Amino acid sequence: MQSYTEENYLKIIYHLSEISHPVLTNAISERIQTKAASVTDMIKKLSEKGLVNYVKYQGVTLTDKGRSTAINIVRKHRLWEVFLVDKLNFKWDEVHEVAEELEHIQSNLLIERLDEFLNFPRVDPHGDPIPDKHGNFAELALVKLSKLKPGDQGTITGVSEHSSAFLKHLEKLSLTLGKQIQIIEVLAFDGSVELLVEQQKTNISREVAKYILITKS
Amino acid sequence: MQSYTEENYLKIIYHLSEISHPVLTNAISERIQTKAASVTDMIKKLSEKGLVNYVKYQGVTLTDKGRSTAINIVRKHRLWEVFLVDKLNFKWDEVHEVAEELEHIQSNLLIERLDEFLNFPRVDPHGDPIPDKHGNFAELALVKLSKLKPGDQGTITGVSEHSSAFLKHLEKLSLTLGKQIQIIEVLAFDGSVELLVEQQKTNISREVAKYILITKS
DNA sequence: AAAAATTTTTAGATTTGTCTAAATAATGAA
DNA sequence: TTCATTATTTAGACAAATCTAAAAATTTTT
Known part of the structure; x- marks a missing residue:
């Protein structure tokens, strides 16, 4: 312990x-x-x-022991985040602090039941993968939006930056999880990306594009 | 804090x-x-x-400040117990330890949302009252089963002893929350009580009867 | 490769919540 | 009401997790 x-x-x-x-x-x-x-x-x-x-x-x-302990905490953190968003209507930028506390609750039964109650989610509200009870992650082929080429299409399935400011910014641009996007152009001089979301053209900086993870389609 | x-x-x-x-x-x-x-x-x-x-x-x-802090913890503890039983299918004798940990999570938003999610329950799985966010308890007219007279009827709405052994014992006798009961006889020599639950006659000791709380009907 | 800058570790102190052993106060019995 | 018992507090110590200041190791610069 x-x-x-x-x-x-x-x-x-x-x-x-x-x-x-x-x-x-x-x-x-x-x-x-x-x-x-x-x-x-x-x-x-x-x-x-x-x-x-x-x-x-x-x-x-x-060590292996240290890693499996850490993965278990990550698992708990992410399951609680799903709970907060799916069941208690938290916004995705409001969950982190509370999950930081909840992740330390000690009860295997609690976590297995929670997992079941949430219908065994594979990803948390930020698109980060949730390991199963044995510590295994489902394989997800995620690509940084900044790596895509004009014409490429895909679904936003994750973000690799979790600050509230960043998430609110994405929300404003309608770049939330599950959204379909298509790359129109990648501007040479600053690497900013022009793209299509819900029939709307948007332009995001290279910085922002690096933190958005896409499953190509 | x-x-x-x-x-x-x-x-x-x-x-x-x-x-x-x-x-x-x-x-x-x-x-x-x-x-x-x-x-x-x-x-x-x-x-x-x-x-x-x-x-x-x-x-x-x-002090007033100390009391309101304490009542808030009790509120959190009992709300979490309802969550564990109603949503995660814990048994009423399994919830205490986990709720002891959950009650210390710091987030007013979390508790208000949880309360709403659970549909503003008035009592926890043991029938103990849940104070509202201002620290007020709803009035419940509870009577110890041991105080009832032959012929009296009512609903089991609480217990004042929370040990796992006691709760398991009640479960075995089908004396769980919400059950309707009727007193048949109170035996003079040992104070034990004969009663009717779900068309079944059962006999419980005076000791047990003292810990079962009834709303008369 | 030596000097300068940075990173990491050691040594000793602090805070929180606990302990044991001893001292003091309150309670109960004769 | 005095003695004995029990309850409570004080004094001093300890483990966990942190800190500051100083020493040691590593890395970078020249």
Whole structure:
């Protein structure tokens, strides 16, 4: 059994592992709003518990045990987000903070029943995949919108930036999950993208396009 | 804002206040599985925060602020219990531990939406009243089954003992919430009660009868 | 490759909530 | 009402998670 704090560290390390390997102390300290010295202490503790592999000055990687714990927290987080949006009518930019708390509730029965109640969703309200109870993710072929070529079509199935500001921006442009889009043009000088959503032409910056994930069709 | 632990103390003090006034240190320490010395420390802290009135050696009472905090936790606890039973098919003896954790989730929006989603329930799965968002309890005229006379009829609307063993026992006897009952006889020598539930005669001890709450009809 | 800058770790302190052991107050019995 | 018992508080210590300041290792620059 891990403490609330240990769980948070494992989750952060899991997410940062997708960017850099191994995960550096400072990367964790920035993400978790904690001084580097404190992170070192916690890393040592997690290492002693066999949840991470730690080499001084080199950073950490998750052990199998650490990874499966982290994935379970991610699973809980995303299932709760689906609950909040689908059942309690939260907006997709309102769910994160509450799910941060709910993800630490300890009860396997609760999560399995919740999963069932929500009809075994594969993705959360941001399009992020929800691992099953064994920690397996369904394969989704997602492509960044910024990688598409004129003429390409697809469905918005995810975002890789979750700030409220960004999500509200997308909402304003009607670029929400499930929407069909088609690329009209990619402007050479700034990489901004002109596209079609619901018969409407819209222009988005390259920055924004990078954070929108598409399933091509 | 109170810590998880402070919230638990307030909740326990609130519940114990219904039995004795003021609430003694040892009563808290027994209920919360903590040594009396630790309870004294926490009580002092709550007192400094203006959540309880504390007189050395005399025990504590809740201030208005402390009481409304406690009632809010009780509200959350009971709403979550309804959710677990009504939506996730938990049995009434399985909900307590999980609700103990869920009650500390911080989000007014969450609780208001949950309340709405559950259709503003007045009582939890054990028949305990759920205060509204202003902390007001709906009045329910509940009577202990042990106070009824032969011929009296009513509906089981609550229990005042929540142990899993007790609830399982009631389940076995079909004495669950909402069931109609009628008293056949109260045996003089041991106070045990013979009654009718779903056309079936059952006999329960005086002890059990004391913990079953009835709305007479 | 040495110096400078940055990152990470160590050492020692702090806060929260807990403990044990000892001291003090309140209660009950003779 | 005095003694014994029980309840409560005080004093000092500890574990978890954090901090600051200083030391050590690594990386970057020149």
